[in-house]
Amino acid sequence: MTAPTRGEDESQAPVIAEFVDTTKRFGDIVAAERLNLQIRRGEFLSFLGPSGCGKTTALRMLAGLETPTEGRILIDGQDMGDAPAHRRPVNMVFQQYALFPHMTVAENVGYGLRQRRPRMDRAEIARRVDRALETVRLSDFGPRRIWQMSGGQQQRVALARAIVNEPKVLLLDEPMAALDAKLRGEMQMELLSLQRVLGITFILVTHDQQEALSMSDRICLMGQGRIVQIGTPRDLYDRPANRYAAGFVGSANMLDATVQSTADGQARVALADGSSVTVFSAGDRAAGDRVAIAVRPEALRLSVSDSVDAGATGFAATITHKTFLGEHIECLLHHPVLGQLQVNVPRQAERSLPGADVGRTVHVLWDHGSGLILGQD
Amino acid sequence: MRIYATLVYLFLYLPIGIIALFSFSAGRSASQMQGVSVVWYGKALSNPFVIDALKTSASVALTSAVLASVFGTMAALALTGMKGRLRVLFDAMVYIAIMIPGIVIGIATLIALVTVFDSVNPWLEPLTGYRLSMGFASLTAAHVLFTMSLVIVIVRARIEAMDRSLIEASSDLGASPLATFWQVTLPLLFPAILAGFLLAFTFSFDDFIIAFFVAGSETTLPIYIFSSIRRGVTPEINAIGTMVMATSLLLLVLAQTMLRRAGTSKQ
Ligand SMILES: Nc1ncnc2c1ncn2[C@@H]1O[C@H](COP(=O)(O)OP(=O)(O)O)[C@@H](O)[C@H]1O
Ligand SMILES: [Mg+2]
Numbered sequence: 229m230t231a232p233t234r235g236e237d238e239s240q241a242p243v244i245a246e247f248v249d250t251t252k253r254f255g256d257i258v259a260a261e262r263l264n265l266q267i268r269r270g271e272f273l274s275f276l277g278p279s280g281c282g283k284t285t286a287l288r289m290l291a292g293l294e295t296p297t298e299g300r301i302l303i304d305g306q307d308m309g310d311a312p313a314h315r316r317p318v319n320m321v322f323q324q325y326a327l328f329p330h331m332t333v334a335e336n337v338g339y340g341l342r343q344r345r346p347r348m349d350r351a352e353i354a355r356r357v358d359r360a361l362e363t364v365r366l367s368d369f370g371p372r373r374i375w376q377m378s379g380g381q382q383q384r385v386a387l388a389r390a391i392v393n394e395p396k397v398l399l400l401d402e403p404m405a406a407l408d409a410k411l412r413g414e415m416q417m418e419l420l421s422l423q424r425v426l427g428i429t430f431i432l433v434t435h436d437q438q439e440a441l442s443m444s445d446r447i448c449l450m451g452q453g454r455i456v457q458i459g460t461p462r463d464l465y466d467r468p469a470n471r472y473a474a475g476f477v478g479s480a481n482m483l484d485a486t487v488q489s490t491a492d493g494q495a496r497v498a499l500a501d502g503s504s505v506t507v508f509s510a511g512d513r514a515a516g517d518r519v520a521i522a523v524r525p526e527a528l529r530l531s532v533s534d535s536v537d538a539g540a541t542g543f544a545a546t547i548t549h550k551t552f553l554g555e556h557i558e559c560l561l562h563h564p565v566l567g568q569l570q571v572n573v574p575r576q577a578e579r580s581l582p583g584a585d586v587g588r589t590v591h592v593l594w595d596h597g598s599g600l601i602l603g604q605d
Numbered sequence: 606m607r608i609y610a611t612l613v614y615l616f617l618y619l620p621i622g623i624i625a626l627f628s629f630s631a632g633r634s635a636s637q638m639q640g641v642s643v644v645w646y647g648k649a650l651s652n653p654f655v656i657d658a659l660k661t662s663a664s665v666a667l668t669s670a671v672l673a674s675v676f677g678t679m680a681a682l683a684l685t686g687m688k689g690r691l692r693v694l695f696d697a698m699v700y701i702a703i704m705i706p707g708i709v710i711g712i713a714t715l716i717a718l719v720t721v722f723d724s725v726n727p728w729l730e731p732l733t734g735y736r737l738s739m740g741f742a743s744l745t746a747a748h749v750l751f752t753m754s755l756v757i758v759i760v761r762a763r764i765e766a767m768d769r770s771l772i773e774a775s776s777d778l779g780a781s782p783l784a785t786f787w788q789v790t791l792p793l794l795f796p797a798i799l800a801g802f803l804l805a806f807t808f809s810f811d812d813f814i815i816a817f818f819v820a821g822s823e824t825t826l827p828i829y830i831f832s833s834i835r836r837g838v839t840p841e842i843n844a845i846g847t848m849v850m851a852t853s854l855l856l857l858v859l860a861q862t863m864l865r866r867a868g869t870s871k872q
Contacts (some may be wrong), residue, residue, distance in 0.1 A: 293773050313776040326774035330792045337787075340778035393778065 241268040243305075244429050245290060245318075245397050250299035252285050252598035259285040261297065261453040267397070268425060272423055274432045274440040275451035275484075279409070283433040284323075286450070287399050290431070292316045297605065304396055314343070319390035320399040324406065327374045327384050333385050334370035337361060340393040355432055361420065378399065380411045397429045403438065416443055436478050439575070441465065458528060467510065470603045474522040481569050482602070487517040495601060497521060501565040505541045508600035523599035525570040531591040532581055540593045545569055547586050559584075621850065622639035624743075630845035635838040645844040655845060662810055665741065665825060670806040676749065676757025678798050682790075684757070685764050691802035700756040711818035713748040715739075718819065737743065739821025747819045752805035756798070759864070763797035796863045803860035807853045 247263040267273050275283040289301055292313035301308045308316060312313070319340065326525065327336050338357045341348050362365055364384035377385060384402060390398055397456040403419075404412040420443055422431045425593040434440050440447050441461040449457045449464060459468040468474035471482060485497040488504060495509035497519065507521055543559035548568075556572045563569055569592060573581065584590050617779070628646070632639025649655050684695055722737045730736045776787040813827035820828060826849060830842055 291777055313773070313778045314781055318777075320774075320777045322770050324768070324770060324772055326768065326770040328771060328774075328789060339775070339780075343779035343781075343784060523643070595833070 232593050241270055242267040243267065243317055244303070245431075246285070246302040247289075248302065248303060250286075250289060250296045252289060252294060253297045260289070260296075265448055265458065267429060269429055271445045272420070272430045272432070272443060274434055274444040274447045275450055276434055276440040276447050276477070277456075279435055281450045282453040283435075283450055284401055285453075287431065288402055289397055289546075290316075290397065291318055293320075302520050317395055318397040318399055318590070319393050319395035321383075321386045321400065321403050323401045323403070325386040327385055327389070329374050331374070332370065333366065333372045333377065334361070334376065336374065336385055337370075337388045338391055339389060341364060356392055357388075360388040362486075363391065363425075364388045364418075371391045372518040373463040374561075377456070380407060383407065383415060384418075385421075387469050391422070391428065392424060395428065397431060400430065400432045402433055403433070404434075404436075409487060412439075412452055419443065432504045441477070447477075447507060449476065453474075467508070467600060468522060468602065471520060471522075473603060478487065479495050479525060479570060480522040481528070483521045483523070485519055485521045485601075487513045487515055487519060487601075489515055494597070497601070499543075500565060501542055501543060501563070503541045505594050505599065506596040508597070510601070511603060513526065513601060520602045521599050521600050523594065525572040526556070526574075526597035527595070528569070528571040529577070529595070530571055530573055530581055531593055532584055532586060537593075542591045542593045544589050545592050546589045547584060552587055561590075563592075609668055624645075624843050625847045625850070628840055628847045630840050632845075633839070635840050635843055645840040649841045649848070652841070654824075654829060655826075655841075658824045660824045661741075661823050662773075662826040665744050665816075665823075666806045666809040667869045669745045669752060670802050670811045671751045672745070673752040673756050673805040674802040677753040677801060678794065679729070680753065680761050681757045681760035684761060699754045701759065702751065702758070706815060707751070707812065707814035710747060710751055710783045711815040711857070714743070714750065714815070715818040718743050721868055727775065737818055740823050742788050743819045743821065744816055747800060747815050748809040750807075751815070752808050755804050755808070756801035759799050759801040760794060763794055769794055796866050800860040800863035803863070807856045809862075811849065 243266045247265045250263040251258070251261060252260040263286060263520065275286055277283055285294060289296050289343045290303070292308065292311055292315070293317070294308060298510040303317060304598070329555055331339070334354075334357050337360050338353050340355045357370070362386050366381065369381065369385075372387070373384065383406075400419075404415050407415060411520055416439060419430070432440070432443065436582045441464075443462055443510060446458060447464050448455055451472050456462060457473045459467070464473060468477060468480070474480040474482065483508075485499050487509075488496045488498055490496075490509060490513050492507055493509060495513055496504055496506050499521075505521075507523075513519065515603065521594055529540075543563060543566070545563040547559055547565075548562050549557040549558075551562040554575075556574050557578055559571045560570060561562055561569045561572055571592060578584075581590070614644060627638060627643050629643065630638050631642040631644060682690060684699075687695065688785060699869065716741065722739075726736045767790075771789055773787055775789045776782070780788060812825075813831060816823075816825050816828055817831075824832075826845065833839075833842060
């Protein structure tokens, strides 16, 4: 299998799976509403969203464990229709792993191969199982029982059991949720390198925005059963489509503003306190439009001197909270008109802020070009 | 409190203990200990009537336990897929079947079978020369009726406790529903089915009341004991009773072990 390497234009890769107006209802609950999404061969795509937004349902419809109420699912160009799970060329890593307790590690991993018709040669099965176990670094664990394995090891057995079948798409439902933070970090790295080595398309479900940002080629952000935004991690972070996206991926200061003028993708807007800043603007805006602006906490700066450098707008605000977070300091400030603002000050910048303690009024500097106009929800 | 508990247990188990103790007596009296020996065990095991009754009991117990396990498991699986009021109804019927006294099952089965036999025999006999009557089949059927409910309850509990995602994982890995049943569902249910089988066997092996009504000309071990008691109790009866009891206890302990293992095996 040839996979496009990262950095190549992946939009050239053929579509391997597709949702076409796919809707799933459970009684009155609309778990997934008119999903439209194309997943390309070899990419790492994440479904991101809070609990209950329909991520698992979307994944299960791909696997054939749930039948869409409306719309279609295509895998490798073929309409899956009502095809049951056992006839689909995809495999899933379940959230609680779902390993068979009455089988050894090797028997678990070989399960999918043993179901093949015509039957696969036993020696061949053993060879592939060994290779899969080697891939997940569990070479000597074949004869072990499942309950003799730690949580992290079980996770890797589940992974081996899926990839040994060489599925066209590997589905992962919050695979890291049950692991502790350190193990989760390691597993994320391992999963990424595995995906690069195998070239298999990965679809990951997660509610952890950090996980989605760090691992995905593209993120499909979901909210209340619908797709809110699809894009690269940078797209989602730098150009969130609306308030929901800006708030869920990273944190953002959201402010009301009025458009003053627009020019090639930029807009000059007036904030509530009268100061004006230049922001990114994707849609068509006319002067006088009332809009919502988002600006990331790390895009704002603090200054204890009164001089505002050219190319920045400044306004005075009072520090109400300071939280030390290691690589940066999270400052919450109060502005009488704009309300609460969050500014993340990098560790190095802290030195140039003598006396910027809680209670002190400082200048918040907003560089022109930071921030953007949000679309409607 | 402790003395009270001790008394209760003494009251419960002393008579049984005494029977077991007296079965090792060397004398002729069933209610007196005269020396220690195993002669009565030898006597019992060389008595052709005892051996015959034992064979009958064992084959009825085995047949009914096998049938109860198969049908009970099938019913438990079917009930799991059922929802709503119908399921409540079937659940209730299963529990009622367990709670109905043996004597009612015995009489009811007797009346039902006699009615069926009386209506079938008049045309069956001239045609084939056979006539249906009480015996091995009717006794086995009556036992299955009762013990099937035991199996249903035990297997159902195991199914409920089973992780549904195992079935989904099997399907996801390419196994057809039938293949999933043989490779995942059945092996995981097996300890519970075996426990149900052992309980069913024990029940059937021990049963007197139902057998008394529907055994016809067959003599099971409990029936043999009952009829020989009327001719006077000998230590031989004590020996047989002790052997039956030991067998039952052994099977019950086995069943318990099976259930415990089913419960603790990691999901
Ligand atoms: N089998 C089901 N029956 C009824 N409702 C369901 C079922 N599965 C999911 N839902 C509902 O659908 C919605 C989406 O669920 P899910 O896809 O599991 O969300 P997520 O994985 O994002 O947490 C939730 O409101 C959930 O309660
Ligand atoms: Mg979920």
